[in-house]
Amino acid sequence: MMQQFYPSVPHDYRFELNKDLNFSAAHFIPSADAGQCQEMHGHTYFVNVTIGGDELDATGFLIDFKKLKRAIHKKYDHSVLNNHPEFENKFPTTELLAEQIWHSIQELLKATDNRPDCLQIIVRETPTSYVVYRPRKEDLQ
Template sequence: MVYLTRLEHFNAAHKLYNPDWSKEKNEEMFGACANENWHGHNFDLYVTIKGDPNQETGFLMDVKKLKLIIKEHVIVKVDHKNLNLDVEFLKGKMCSTENLAIGIWNQLTPNLPQNVQLHCVKLYETPRIYVEYFGD
């Protein structure tokens, strides 16, 4: 089994805010992340796939094709967007990094070739905070 990781980057704004709560409760729970004027992050996205290399090419997957899949199904949908308002796959969900990682997983899984599996989505919100999702 070989693991291959592609790194992508995007910028996006969001706010953490539960509409069922008061402004005060949201601010108590989420602090500055509940800012009514939003806030942004420079996200680093690591997509790891796994499988057996092709006998003829030695590749698990053509990395150019992996790049295109990630860009088409994730990056164009989230880059320079408001995650709360502009991203269809996050509609009705709290726009946490955890939910964003799960949403990215769900965007990628059906679009990968059959000979590879998605192993992990690792999403850095800041250099010190990241989420890993393995599809469980």
């Protein structure tokens, strides 16, 4: 993957981890406002996850990179986003996909002893279009 620089999120944590990953998935947006996106089509989504924390785990990680990949890649790769329960009453737009990825990662982090926070999710849908999702401070508590 080509190295990509994304907007950074301000924070006061001692450590910041960034993980880039990708997956292929199909979706459709069942709304007349979506134009051609009403039809089933696919993307290779590129995702950047930013995690911050002050404490490392016993191994010296904020979180193991492969746990992040497993949480997202295993869930979404080669699937139809519309079929996932989190999109049952929502359209699987890139904005809502970024938000759902944040929820998945934050739940994973809450279960760790060192409890870092997911500060930002970036989902690139095409080479020219991406979405940045940043939780509110109260979402991190």
